[in-house]
Amino acid sequence: MIRQLVVISGKGGTGKTTVAAALAQLLGPLVLADCDVEAPNLGILFPGKTQRSFEIEVSRRAHIDPESCDACGLCAERCRFDAVLPGTPYRVDRLSCEGCGVCGLVCPSEAVSFRSEAGAVITESMTPHGPLLEGRLAVGVEASGKVVTRVRIEAQALAAQRGLGLVLIDGSPGTGCPVIASLTGCDLALVVTEPTLSALHDLKRVLQVVSHFGIPAVACLNKADLNEDMGGKVKGYCKEAGVCIGAKIPFRPEVVEALRQARPPLGNVPPEVEKPLRGLAAALRERLDYNGG
Amino acid sequence: MVIAVAGGKGGTGKTLVAVNLALALRREGLEVRLLDADVEEPDVHLFLDPAWEGSEEVGIPIPAVDPGACDLCGDCARVCAYGALAVTRKKVMVFEELCHGCGGCSLACPQGAIGEKSRRIGMIEWGYAPGSLWTARGLLDIGEPKASPVISRLKGLIDPEAVNVMDCGPGTGCPTITALRGADVCLMVTEPTPFGLHDLGMAVDMAEALEVRSLVVMNKDVPGEDAVRTFCRDKGLEVVLSIPFSLDIARLCSRGANLVDEDDCWTRRFLQAWQRVCELVPEVTA
Numbered sequence: 001m002i003r004q005l006v007v008i009s010g011k012g013g014t015g016k017t018t019v020a021a022a023l024a025q026l027l028g029p030l031v032l033a034d035c036d037v038e039a040p041n042l043g044i045l046f047p048g049k050t051q052r053s054f055e056i057e058v059s060r061r062a063h064i065d066p067e068s069c070d071a072c073g074l075c076a077e078r079c080r081f082d083a084v085l086p087g088t089p090y091r092v093d094r095l096s097c098e099g100c101g102v103c104g105l106v107c108p109s110e111a112v113s114f115r116s117e118a119g120a121v122i123t124e125s126m127t128p129h130g131p132l133l134e135g136r137l138a139v140g141v142e143a144s145g146k147v148v149t150r151v152r153i154e155a156q157a158l159a160a161q162r163g164l165g166l167v168l169i170d171g172s173p174g175t176g177c178p179v180i181a182s183l184t185g186c187d188l189a190l191v192v193t194e195p196t197l198s199a200l201h202d203l204k205r206v207l208q209v210v211s212h213f214g215i216p217a218v219a220c221l222n223k224a225d226l227n228e229d230m231g232g233k234v235k236g237y238c239k240e241a242g243v244c245i246g247a248k249i250p251f252r253p254e255v256v257e258a259l260r261q262a263r264p265p266l267g268n269v270p271p272e273v274e275k276p277l278r279g280l281a282a283a284l285r286e287r288l289d290y291n292g293g
Numbered sequence: 294m295v296i297a298v299a300g301g302k303g304g305t306g307k308t309l310v311a312v313n314l315a316l317a318l319r320r321e322g323l324e325v326r327l328l329d330a331d332v333e334e335p336d337v338h339l340f341l342d343p344a345w346e347g348s349e350e351v352g353i354p355i356p357a358v359d360p361g362a363c364d365l366c367g368d369c370a371r372v373c374a375y376g377a378l379a380v381t382r383k384k385v386m387v388f389e390e391l392c393h394g395c396g397g398c399s400l401a402c403p404q405g406a407i408g409e410k411s412r413r414i415g416m417i418e419w420g421y422a423p424g425s426l427w428t429a430r431g432l433l434d435i436g437e438p439k440a441s442p443v444i445s446r447l448k449g450l451i452d453p454e455a456v457n458v459m460d461c462g463p464g465t466g467c468p469t470i471t472a473l474r475g476a477d478v479c480l481m482v483t484e485p486t487p488f489g490l491h492d493l494g495m496a497v498d499m500a501e502a503l504e505v506r507s508l509v510v511m512n513k514d515v516p517g518e519d520a521v522r523t524f525c526r527d528k529g530l531e532v533v534l535s536i537p538f539s540l541d542i543a544r545l546c547s548r549g550a551n552l553v554d555e556d557d558c559w560t561r562r563f564l565q566a567w568q569r570v571c572e573l574v575p576e577v578t579a
Contacts, residue, residue, distance in 0.1 A: 010334055012463040013304010017488070038321040038464030039301050039492040060374070076467040080354075080395055095502060100374050100395030139495070139502050142467035144436060169407060173303040173463045174333035177438035196547035198308065205334060205435065212436040226540075256513075256538070262487045 002159045003187040003288045004152075004167045006035075010202030012173035014046035014194045015222040017255050018255065019277070020170040021045045022265040023190075026097035026281035027293045028129030033155040035148045035182045036172040037120065037135040045264045046127035056150055058143040060099040062092045075103035075112065095140040120147040122154060122192075131158055144172075148181035165292035173202075176208045188287055189215045190246070190280075194223045203234065207241055217243050218287060220280055223251035242288035247280035249273055294577045295457045295504070296570065297476035300319045301492030302519060303463035305482045306512035306536065307331075309546055311460035312340045314480075315551045317563035319426045324455040328424075330472040332415060332431035333463035341422035348418035351431070351446045352411030353394035353439070358385045362406035368409060369398035383447075390438065403551050415443040419450060427455075428474040440468040448472070465499040474503050478574045480533070482510045485519040493521065497528065506574055510566070534566035 007020045020042060024032055034042040035217070061082070065073070066146045069089035083096035084103055089111070092103075104112040119141035123134045135151035137144055155167045167220040171182040183189060189210050210217045219238050226229055231248075238245050250272055258268035266274060283292065299313040308331070315327040330339035356369070356378065363385060368380040370385070377391035378398055399407040405535055414437045419429035431447040433440050440462075448471075451457045459477075461472040471477060476479050479500050483489040494511070500507045514535040525532055536542065536552075545555060552559040572579050 009303075011304060012302065036464075038466045038469075038489075039303070039495060041302075041488045041491060044487045044491060078396070080401070095474070098393055098395065100372075100373060100397050102395050102397045102400060103398050105372060105397060106445070137466060139465065139498050140470060142441075142470075144464075144466040165303060173470075174331075174440075175435065176333045176433060176440045177466065178464075178466065179333075180436070180438050195548075197339045197549035198546075201336060201339055202334040208435045223543075227544055230547055251540075251543075256486075259488065260486050260519075 002156060002165055002167060003290050004169060005188050005284065005288060006169040006171050007189060007190045007192060008171040008179060008206060009173055009192045010175065010206030011127060011199045014192045014199055016192050017041045018259065018265055019192050019222065020168060020276045023109040023166055023281055024129040025266040026278060027166060029164055030130045030166040030168050030293060031155045031159045031166055032127065032130060032132040033098065033151050033169045035133065035151050035169050035178065037137045037144050037147045037178060038292055040134045040136055040174060042170050043125065043132060043134050044262050046132055048125040048127045048132065051124045051126060053121060053123040054209055056122060056147070057116040057118050058119035058146040059141055060114045060116045061094050062099065062103050063115055064090050064114050065091055065111045068109045070109050072108065074106045074108065074238055078102050078106045087172045098142060119143055122151060130164060133158065141293070145177040145181035149180050153214065162202050166290055175205055179209065183210065183215055183269045184211055188244055188266065188284065190218045190284065192220045192222055193215055193234060195221065195234055197230060199235060200230065200234050204237065207243060218246040218284065219243050221245055221248045224248040225250045246275040246283040248274040249276045295436060295451060295459060295476040297459045297473050297479040299461040299463055299469055299473060299479050299496055300482040300483060301463065301465055301496035302392050302483065302489055303486050304488060308336050308340065308460055309512070310510050310577055311458050312337055312478060313551055313553050314563050315426060315458045316424065316551060317349045317560045318456055318567060321562060321564060323505050325426060325430040326450070326452050326455045326457045327426060328457060328459045329430035330444050330447055330459050331370065332433045332440050332468070333462060334471045335432060336428040337428060337460055338430060341426065341428055343420045343422035343428045344419040346420035347417055348415050351415045351417060351443045352394070352413045353442050354396065354409040355389050355392045355409045356387055356398050356576060357410040358387065359406045359408065360471060362404050364404055365560065366403065368401045368403060372397045372401040414439060417443065417450070419445050439579055440451055441471040444471045455476060465495045470499060470503065473505055476505050478506050478508060478570060480510050481507050482512055483521055484513040485511065485515055485521045490521045491509045493526065497529055497530065499540065508533045508570060508573065510534045513534045534562065
């Protein structure tokens with residue numbers, strides 16, 4: 001059985017990628033899936049030779065043939081996404097078009113056609129801890145959820161093919177489409193938070209999303225000593241929500257320095273940071289009933 | 294005018310910049326509207342404690358099929374680009390969360406059997422924060438994937454006569470694009486790390502595609518030269534404000550406090566940054 005562990009946070013910048021990188025070092029060999037497709041960063045910490053790279057079509061967009069358009073304006077009138085720009089001929093704003101097809105339905109001159117677009121690139125590279133699959137959304141493509149899903153399918157297939165028992169997914173901030181797509185069907189969500197008012201607020205929302213989709217969760221309190229009072233509130237909330245805190249990682253400038261140098265955490269951070277990360281990896285193994293790697 | 298605050302990477306300090314800039318401008322006597330367009334995780338209110346005075350639900354139109362009029366022909370399911378409709382032998386099934394609200398099924402139905410109803414996906418609310426700063430936010434409901442309609446509605450509160458400061462979410466996907474579209478300028482908040490640099494690159498490309506001018510704020514800044522500054526110089530992006538890497542600032546923000554309330558020097562620095570924005574982007578003040 002292949003386990004899927006997703007790392008999310010609600011608020012951005014709490015340390016998802018840092019923690020995910022440390023877990024790769026501690027739980028590998030595994031398959032890494034960078035599903036923060038609007039800002040993929042895992043590859044920066046694990047630069048490796050590209051094994052394969054391919055474009056995927058995730059969306060279609062309308063195109064108005066200037067020769068056939070008689071500028072009647074019906075398409076612009078009916079488009080609910082304000083994606084048709086008036087003029088002679090009318091034009092489609094590719095950043096607004098959602099490919100719904102309404103313009104094509106109403107056009108009396110059959111001037112509208114639909115084209116699939118390469119909306120994202122998926123790249124597989126090799127890291128010291130197993131293969132890394134990265135999804136990267138093209139500018140202006142709205143289907144981030146579809147790209148996330150595709151990266152996860154590829155990651156699962158790769159895990160099966162290589163006999164690897166764990167897929168580690170680096171998710172995105174927020175609670176919307178890409179987060180939901182990274183979350184559904186996972187065995188466990190690791191929510192990385194920090195002792196700040198914003199992170200606590202965002203943690204509450206993202207834990208509601210996690211529970212909405214019925215996924216068990218473990219929290220990780222990063223930069224734990226930044227604000228003791230706020231740390232207490234985060235712990236209190238987690239207790240109330242029945243979410244265990246798998247690690248409390250202290251804030252150390254050495255971690256920031258390691259990241260500035262694009263180095264993964266283990267081997268580059270002080271022992272007081274490494275120790276809770278090791279503890280977290282052990283706790284996750286237990287929760288996932290995973291002995292591989 | 295609309296000044297958007299984005300950056301690509303999460304946690305670089307977008308909200309910090311938006312809130313402190315808005316406070317500094319308001320204290321100068323300008324008409325300011327501060328809009329929190331990070332509707333998945335809106336945090337501006339945590340730093341301002343506004344009293345909400347009004348709110349509106351945001352819904353998207355979804356099909357309402359009249360079973361009496363429907364002859365199960367299947368045209369609706371065939372035109373739906375999102376797979377939100379399925380026609381069985383007995384009825385039309387609507388998968389509400391897949392619907393984009395385009396109205397295509399309704400147009401395609403030969404029987405006129407498909408009307409529309411609204412499905413709630415979130416809300417917007419507005420009010421004043423202490424210091425008579427007008428602020429508003431959008432809030433996406435839990436479990437809802439599509440943030441853009443909430444952001445579009447929030448943007449309906451933009452006042453063309455005021456300085457509208459808009460805090461956009463992280464990333465470069467559709468929510469951020471919806472927020473950024475039509476802005477006069479975008480402050481890209483970044484940090485001098487390889488992550489900040491990488492995501493700044495994606496965010497600047499996004500702004501370029503939308504024909505929005507980018508200017509840069511360096512947060513958690515360290516003295517000396519680094520790859521982000523080199524990138525900015527090569528791209529002709531001016532750094533209009535630098536906020537140093539400081540544990541004190543991190544602690545201050547962690548409890549929901551604002552730089553401009555702690556030290557007047559910050560009010561001056563945000564106003565200087567604002568002046569520079571006005572010089573560089575004359576349409577801002579026009």
